Amino acid sequence: IVGEICGEIVAPNAEDVDHEGPTVANGRVTYASKTKENLDATTKAGLMGMTMPRKYGGLNFPAVPYMIAADMVSRADAGFENLWGLQDCVETIYEFADEDQKSRYIPRVCQGETMSMDLTEPDAGSDLQAVMLKATYNEKDGYWYLNGVKRFITNGDSDLHLVLARSEEGTRDGRGLSMFIYDKRNGGVTVRRIENKMGIKGSPTCELVFKNAKAELCGDRKLGLIKYVMALMNGARLGIAAQSVGISQAAYNEALAYAKERRQFGKAIIEFPAVAEILSLMKAKLDASRALLYETTRFVDIYKAFDDIAKERKLTPEERTEQKTFSKLADSFTPLSKGMSSEFANQNAYDCIQVHGGSGFMKDYTCERLYRDAR
Structure with a gap:
């Protein structure tokens, strides 16, 4: 299903989305028309909340098939992955929010x-420890109210936001x-402006103004x-890797197709050793x-499975040891996967242009859009 939607809808829409992009008016963002089409298709196919339990309406998938799907979505349009992939944020609510918040x-x-x-803020x-967006508790209604500015917020006019704010007065x-x-x-919350970016143009990167924005505490204060951003960023790093x-x-697909099609000196350029070497390295x-992405995600799946088991019963000593082992592996390999994959993406996008x-x-x-998106 993911491959079909990506191949028949998201990929053909990518160029139009890159040209049109989102717009902002009266503090609200409007997606490019084809972006709305992409979101509608993935939602109707049930591809939102893929890793969430079925009792909340999710598919209860492990992270590995979800990352395989993210890989395919990014192949079709890396900008759309920024929007679709932010469903990752719901993991923070699932792991740390109370049951009432989860159910809502x-x-x-x-x-x-x-x-x-x-x-992020200016x-x-x-x-991030310099964040100064202020959170003030109102004892009368039991809610918090947020005031300040956030900058470079991907999909900043979303329906639900996870917001890092300063709740303890006098701290820095x-x-x-x-x-x-x-x-x-x-x-x-209003959108003051959308950044005019080099790439990933279908995804609105916003500057947000919070004026007495009503919010709820997620998890514990301080x-x-x-704790929570560290967990959130690990998921985000896997998303960037995918x-x-x-x-x-x-980039490889574009380079390979062009090298087979383009003929010089009476033969396809893929037959020239220099071009063949570029393609082999790509x-x-x-x-x-x-391989690194999928194996890293497997580490995440295993330690999170133990976390879920621990909510139902006490782990045995052997299970606790295994949980700690895979948690450490996930913490080590996640930034490695993100760092290596993003560097290789830039190199492959560059080499794709070189082949052309x-x-x-x-x-x-x-290939020129892929190069901009890779950056």
Whole structure:
């Protein structure tokens, strides 16, 4: 199903989405028309909330087949993967929110509502402990209210947001930060602008203004950065790795097809050793990236399976040891997979243009979009 939707809908729409892109008016984002078509197709096919339990309306898939799907979506359009793949954020709600929040929010994601993670601010990029978006508790209604600005937020006008904000007054480090769930239905957040990016143009990257935005605490206070963002970012790194593998595959496919079709000196250019070597190296990098991604995701699946078992009963000493082993493997291999796959995606996109020669520099060919998306 994923392959059919990607091949027949998402991939043919990719060029139009790249040209049209999203727009912002009156503080709200409108997706490109073909992006709406993509989201509608994946939602109707039940491909939202893939890893969530069936009791919430999900497919109860392990992470490995989900990453295989993300690989295919990215191959079709890396920009759309940014929107579709943000369903990953629901994992944070599943792992750390209370049962009431899970029952209210997870089914909505499984039914097709979109998500975002609102972390970055103008003065807090990689240094997230510098986040200053203020969260104030109102004892009368039991809700928190958020005020401040977030920047570079992927899919910033989503239906549900996970927001990192400063809940502890007078603090300036990571220990004063908590994680909140903001529901767009409650209002209070507007999109000030969309960034004009080099690539991934179908995905709106937004600057958000929070004005008394009503929100709920997710999990415990003070653990927003220390615990929840760390877990959230591990999922995001796997998503970037899958996106990179998809771009690598698309770049290899384009280069291989062109090398077979383009003829010089009376033969196809794939028959020239220099071109054949480029293609061989591209394939090796692609296969290495994919193998590392899937094996890393398997580590994640195993330790998360033990986490779920631990919610039902106490783990045996042997199970606890195995859980710790795979948790450490996942923590080590996740950044490695993201780093290696994204570097190889850039190299393969570059080599795809190289195989195309001068034509690769022209917008008539897909490879120039792949190069921009890889960056």
